[in-house]
Amino acid sequence: EDQVTQSPEALRLQEGESSSLNCSYTVSGLRGLFWYRQDPGKGPEFLFTLYSAGEEKEKERLKATLTKKESFLHITAPKPEDSATYLCAVRSNSGYALNFGKGTSLLVTP
């Protein structure tokens, strides 16, 4: 059975203080690993898809990386508007839908 674990559950950063969020996974054949951003009361917004170990994707202050067991979402010099819950999900050979972790709630203070 696919498993996705995100850590930490919550993270508080000062504006400009870089950090990383972790997503560890156990799947039977990875077809894709996905990162989403979710604001309170809204649907998740797609950020990145990673397919193979060593792959990296970047968007503004965010960079996602992938190894065979985990993915990291690096946030460089965050701003208060980066505050949100970040969700990690996997699609594997054994499933037709995305399997989500519980998310990391990020708060960036001025």
Place this chain on the structure above:
Amino acid sequence: DGGITQSPKYLFRKEGQNVTLSCEQNLNHDAMYWYRQDPGQGLRLIYYSQIVNDFQKGDIAEGYSVSREKKESFPLTVTSAQKNPTAFYLCASSPEAGHGLEAFFGQGTRLTVV
């Protein structure tokens, strides 16, 4: 603009009532999904559909029903058999199910039992 539209945004249900949540997409996607989100929990899969007139149960299908009569539409009915329906419901779609392609989400419906 292409996207996924969920309605209503807020819904209140009395005990013993069935309610239907609407989900429409104009992305020409084959696959559609319903997830439930509770505080402190990840998204849990209720039902998914890979193609018109076909759908499969997810991890928490009990007390829910769906239909897929049109490619664009995938309504979810929360029946009186669902004992704890208060939650945030999210509909999503992707070009195909079972492939490494991202899913796109609607803005959600918050259902509250009163």
